Amino acid sequence: MTVILPNGEKRTFDRGPMEGVDPVVVRFKRVPSMKSLLTSAHISICDSYVNGDMVIEEGTLRDFLFIVGKSAMLNDEGWLPDLNRSIHSLIASWQHYNPAHRSKANVAHHYDLSGELYDQFLDEHRQYSCAYFEGNETLEQAQEKKMHHIARKLLIKPGMRILDIGSGWGGLGLFLAKNYGAEVYGVTLSEEQHAWANDWADKEGLADKAKFHLQDYRAVDGKFDRIVSVGMFEHVGQFHFDEYFQKVRSLLADDGVGLIHTIGHMGPPEPISPWIRKYIFPGAYLPSLSQIGRAVERSRLWLADFENLRLHYAKTLAMWNERFQQNRDKVKDLYDEKFCRMWELYLVSCEMAFVCQAACVFQLQVSNKIDAVPITRRYLYSDT
Numbered sequence: 194m195t196v197i198l199p200n201g202e203k204r205t206f207d208r209g210p211m212e213g214v215d216p217v218v219v220r221f222k223r224v225p226s227m228k229s230l231l232t233s234a235h236i237s238i239c240d241s242y243v244n245g246d247m248v249i250e251e252g253t254l255r256d257f258l259f260i261v262g263k264s265a266m267l268n269d270e271g272w273l274p275d276l277n278r279s280i281h282s283l284i285a286s287w288q289h290y291n292p293a294h295r296s297k298a299n300v301a302h303h304y305d306l307s308g309e310l311y312d313q314f315l316d317e318h319r320q321y322s323c324a325y326f327e328g329n330e331t332l333e334q335a336q337e338k339k340m341h342h343i344a345r346k347l348l349i350k351p352g353m354r355i356l357d358i359g360s361g362w363g364g365l366g367l368f369l370a371k372n373y374g375a376e377v378y379g380v381t382l383s384e385e386q387h388a389w390a391n392d393w394a395d396k397e398g399l400a401d402k403a404k405f406h407l408q409d410y411r412a413v414d415g416k417f418d419r420i421v422s423v424g425m426f427e428h429v430g431q432f433h434f435d436e437y438f439q440k441v442r443s444l445l446a447d448d449g450v451g452l453i454h455t456i457g458h459m460g461p462p463e464p465i466s467p468w469i470r471k472y473i474f475p476g477a478y479l480p481s482l483s484q485i486g487r488a489v490e491r492s493r494l495w496l497a498d499f500e501n502l503r504l505h506y507a508k509t510l511a512m513w514n515e516r517f518q519q520n521r522d523k524v525k526d527l528y529d530e531k532f533c534r535m536w537e538l539y540l541v542s543c544e545m546a547f548v549c550q551a552a553c554v555f556q557l558q559v560s561n562k563i564d565a566v567p568i569t570r571r572y573l574y575s576d577t
Contacts, residue, residue: 194260197250199224206264214259217252239468239542243534255541262542262549293409297382299428299476304361304383307527311362313520314513314540318364319389322424322454323506323554332512335505340368343421345573346452346498346558348566349373353418356380356444358410359425363390363403369421370402377403378417380410411436416446426455431462431478434485438492442561450497450560456506457482457555466542473539485555497566498558506554507547514540 195205197220223246225237241247242254249257315321316333324335325342343365349355351374357366360379363386369375381387390405410425420441429437441451458479464470465479489496517524517540525533546552560566 194219194257195251197221208264211260211263214263215252215256217257217260218250219257220248220250222246222248233467235466236468236471239538242538243531245531245534254537255544258538258542258545259549262545265550293411296409296428296476299474300382301384302475303473304381305385308362308385308389309527310524313524314516318368319362320364321361322509323456323502324509324512325502326505326508332509332516335509337368340365341372342573343423343452343454343556344369344373346556347419347421347450348572349375349419352376354378354416355419355421356413356417358413358420358422358441359428360386360390360405361424362386363393363405365421365423366390366403366405367394367397367399370399371397375402375419378413379403379405380408380413381405382407382409411440413440413444415444416449417444418446418449420445420449420451421454422452423454424456426453427474427477427479429478430476431480431484434480434488435491438488438494438559441559442492442494445494445559445561447561448565450558450565451494453555453557453559455480455555455557457485457501457553458551459501459553460551466546469539469542472535479552480555482555485557489557489559494559494561495563495565496557497560498556498570500556502554502556504547506552507544510540510544510547514544 194207194217195203197203197218199221221241223241225241225246238247311319311321316324316336318333318336318340320336320339323339324330324332325339326335327338330338347355349369353375355366355369355375355377357369357377357379360366360377360381361383363379366377366379367390370377379390381390384407387405387407391400394400394403394405426437441453445451456479458481460481462481462484465474465477470477486496514537517537521533521537524536543552558566
């Protein structure tokens, strides 16, 4: 990677070729201040791209981010990176504290954006989470496979009452109601998603089978045969993990089954990208395996099964970005050029995190009883 400073000076950094990545030439029209680089270099560099102060003259944004991401991982082990993680975790810890009122504001920041925006890159089911690939499926096919995969893990039978925590635009809940005969009770904190989901249920003739509520999961009462939560646990915050799993246990029927699908971090606990947290997902936190494990243990739930979907999200994000680029002019009409640059940086940097760094997707199957699910995994693949 060659960096060109505003005065024309060039500096080249070369660790040798990287597979699938072309050399990059980056020009800075204006260099971030030393103060901003020292306090938060990550935010400063990302802001420079979004504001147009940093221009990629050769190569692509993806090439640039993959070079940066792979290089960072080369220096990720040892006492100094561990100390750096601990310091950043301490500094950022208050930003992961998500009581109900703060959770609603954080959700509104991202999910109450124009519904037209999400039409430009999501599939027809509006699945805003990792798809499930077995080959060269389209995005629509892979998202349907993800939902079937989840349904199998839940062992759904017609008439079962299902709680969908973080129900989004209702795509998964409606899919389970339509294809598996479930009675769905969905909860979301997004007013946009809440209105969209119930309107969609009416149009599909499923309003009697799937109802969506503007409600915090902590305020839900009753018992459910099944609980599903996809792409919501990332917004719980590390100080609420125990509260979350204890609530799941209390809401789950004695012989019930739950499925938690969340982006996770394969490595020691550390906060997410400060730029992503500031502009894209305020209050978000990616749990490490150790953090989830301890919280599940303390809740007295059975961890009936665990699966790590590693590269599925990278492929999903690449497809989202491809569609985003195809419809970039429409997004620009909705917002502006700066918004487009911010979102393409978000999508590509997240793809990089799944390919080059420690991001992955955890699926946890939990239950109150040891024998709530079969003792082998054959039931997941028996008809494939």
